[in-house]
Amino acid sequence: MPRILVAQSLAPATRDGDPNVPIANYIGQEIDDGGKLTPVIWSMSDPIFREAALGGKLKDIPDHPKLADALSFARVVGADYVLICEAVKSGKEVKSSARLYRGTKEIWKGSESMGASQNGTADPFSSAQSTARTIVIKMSAAALKELTVQAKVVTPEPGRGQAPVPTTVTPPPVAKSDNSQLKIDLQEFLKDKHYASAVSLLRDAIDAEPFDPERRMMLVDLLKDRDPAAAAEEARRAETLIPDKPEFRVAAARAFMSAGKTKEALEELNEAIARAPEATATRLLLAELALSDGQPEKALPHLDEAIKNEPTAEAYFLRSLCRAMLGGADGVKLDLASMDKASPVKSPADLERRYKIAIPNLDKLLLKSFEQVRDLTQHAIVKPKDTDVQDTLETLQRLTGARLVFLQGLAVPPDFQKLHDRWLLSYKLLAQALSDLKTFTGGDADALTDARMNLGEAIKQATQARSASAG
Numbered sequence: 001m002p003r004i005l006v007a008q009s010l011a012p013a014t015r016d017g018d019p020n021v022p023i024a025n026y027i028g029q030e031i032d033d034g035g036k037l038t039p040v041i042w043s044m045s046d047p048i049f050r051e052a053a054l055g056g057k058l059k060d061i062p063d064h065p066k067l068a069d070a071l072s073f074a075r076v077v078g079a080d081y082v083l084i085c086e087a088v089k090s091g092k093e094v095k096s097s098a099r100l101y102r103g104t105k106e107i108w109k110g111s112e113s114m115g116a117s118q119n120g121t122a123d124p125f126s127s128a129q130s131t132a133r134t135i136v137i138k139m140s141a142a143a144l145k146e147l148t149v150q151a152k153v154v155t156p157e158p159g160r161g162q163a164p165v166p167t168t169v170t171p172p173p174v175a176k177s178d179n180s181q182l183k184i185d186l187q188e189f190l191k192d193k194h195y196a197s198a199v200s201l202l203r204d205a206i207d208a209e210p211f212d213p214e215r216r217m218m219l220v221d222l223l224k225d226r227d228p229a230a231a232a233e234e235a236r237r238a239e240t241l242i243p244d245k246p247e248f249r250v251a252a253a254r255a256f257m258s259a260g261k262t263k264e265a266l267e268e269l270n271e272a273i274a275r276a277p278e279a280t281a282t283r284l285l286l287a288e289l290a291l292s293d294g295q296p297e298k299a300l301p302h303l304d305e306a307i308k309n310e311p312t313a314e315a316y317f318l319r320s321l322c323r324a325m326l327g328g329a330d331g332v333k334l335d336l337a338s339m340d341k342a343s344p345v346k347s348p349a350d351l352e353r354r355y356k357i358a359i360p361n362l363d364k365l366l367l368k369s370f371e372q373v374r375d376l377t378q379h380a381i382v383k384p385k386d387t388d389v390q391d392t393l394e395t396l397q398r399l400t401g402a403r404l405v406f407l408q409g410l411a412v413p414p415d416f417q418k419l420h421d422r423w424l425l426s427y428k429l430l431a432q433a434l435s436d437l438k439t440f441t442g443g444d445a446d447a448l449t450d451a452r453m454n455l456g457e458a459i460k461q462a463t464q465a466r467s468a469s470a471g
Contacts (some may be wrong), residue, residue: 001150004031004081007042007070011088012372013399017327021094021124022298023087026072026132032139035149036262040077042070044289051266052077063258064294071104085135087128091115094127094177100143108143110135177212179205186218198222213238213245220251225349228258236268246276250285280310287318291361296325313343321358324406325365327399351413359423359469362403366462369430370395373455377437381448384441393441397434404431422465429458 002354008024028039028046040048042065052073053061067084074082080102087096090113097111112131140147172194189198201383202219209215216238223231239248249272253386256265272282283302290299303319306312320335373396380389404427412420436451 001036001038002081002147003040003048003077003079004037004083005040005070005074005077005079006083006085007065009066009084009086010064011086013392013395015387015394017395018297019088019090021087021128022295023096023128023132026129027083027085027098030133030136030234034136034205036140036144037081042073042081043295044096044293047266048077050269050289051262067101067386071101083139087131088167089124094124094131096128096131096135098139100139108139110138117203123249175398177209177215179212180216182215183218186222193443195226196238208393212243213248216242217251217465220248220255224251224255224258228255229261231255231259232264232268246272246279247281249275250281251280253285275278278305280306280312284315284318287322288357290440291318291322291325291357294364296322300326311338311342313339316342317354320363320406320409323362324403327395327402329398329402329405332402334403335337338408340411346411348413351411352416355410355413355416355420358406362407362423362427362446362464363466365403365428366430367402369396370455370459370462373430373433373437374391377451377455379447380437380441383445389441391436393438397438398430400427400431400434403427419465419468422461422468426458426461426465429454429461 006024006028008020008022011019013019024041024043028041031037031039040046042049044050044053065073067082070082070084074080082101083098084101085096085098087094093113093115095111095113098109098189099106100108114127114130114134114136147238167308172266182201185201186198189195189201199219199222203216203220204218205215206212216234220231220235220238223234235248235252235255239245239252242248249268253272254267255267256262256268269285272285276282277286283306287299287302287306290296299318299322303315303322306315307319316335316339320332320339321329323335376389376392376396377388380393383389404424407420407424407427433451433454436447437452439447440451
């Protein structure tokens with residue numbers, strides 16, 4: 001069946017915030033149900049896209065592609081068609097549009113509007129779903145009418161004697177072990193840098209209690225930074241012995257990614273999503289992928305549910321980053337405080353891991369903000385009192401402020417302090433540039449020079465920080 005790449009473009013932010021409504025997945029589902037094409041969604045949650053991205057087939061992946069990006073990537077995944085879509089809130093309605101390409105030629109375009117509501121409240125997601133259905137129906141009847149519908153292959157239930165023999169082991173019921181002394185002994189070895197002794201300690205403890213999930217996860221955590229391939233194999237062994245603990249499958253996926261074993265990582269990740277999509281470990285991994293994909297609005301529901309079921313420091317950290325990306329400064333402060341309360345003792349390894357998750361996401365947003373401020377400055381020079389100029393300025397100040405709050409409250413690994421100071425200074429200068437631009441639109445012509453100088457210095461500091469990170 002031919003493939004179609006579905007990619008969503010973004011409309012600029014307004015005074016009311018981000019007007020964009022996710023629609024690519026809805027369109028993909030409708031296309032899949034239609035049976036004429038196999039959809040590939042521009043998102044790390046799509047297995048075909050993820051495999052190509054993690055496999056290095058696409059470099060410098062933008063969060064939301066331009067047409068040239070989508071057409072280029074379509075060739076990588078063997079997609080004959082490309083659909084560029086958009087969905088934005090407009091009052092109580094959602095206005096959706098799409099353009100279909102075959103090769104580099106546009107062969108169809110269409111748009112729809114819908115204003116669905118629940119209990120009197122506008123429901124943009126239902127509206128997007130409805131417009132997606134209509135767009136796909138019209139597209140199929142016009143540009144895709146020559147394609148035949150292909151029935152989906154349904155694998156029948158195995159007959160008697162054909163079913164595979166189960167290989168998982170059902171663990172016997174055991175009382176929960178007290179691992180407090182084990183943790184103390186482990187820290188003593190690590191404090192003295194006796195890594196081999198620490199590994200031996202945990203292996204002996206696991207031999208004594210092979211079905212203790214905490215002991216097995218302690219070994220995976222110990223191995224993951226020094227020998228991620230060994231950590232992945234330990235996690236796989238644990239998931240076979242203790243199949244009701246999805247966190248081992250997620251840990252295996254993370255470790256395989258760190259070890260550069262993309263194929264094995266994808267197998268574990270897809271299994272985790274298929275077997276336990278509601279599990280906290282799975283939700284955290286999906287949230288992390290959504291954040292790295294530049295889609296914090298998709299990450300937030302996963303994080304809310306994870307914290308509701310299991311309020312861990314890791315979940316609070318990811319949600320504080322998510323809220324920073326969305327521009328919620330108050331929520332950032334609350335989540336960082338909750339993170340510290342949930343885990344007052346922070347290991348250097350945890351601090352470094354979290355830092356390496358946060359900074360790439362904030363750097364991508366910083367680059368985007370620089371472009372937005374440049375464009376805004378040109379518009380402000382022409383029409384300083386224009387409502388759109390003021391709305392965009394207010395939005396950028398809110399977003400920058402929230403990200404600055406996050407950077408100021410984030411615990412920094414000791415070896416990263418100088419680098420962190422550069423990132424922090426870059427964001428502070430960006431905030432000052434926006435403040436200067438606000439002053440300029442209020443009638444102070446001299447403030448425009450200050451705004452440009454501070455923006456230039458912010459870009460310089462970010463460039464130096466980026467170079468130091470790469471080195």
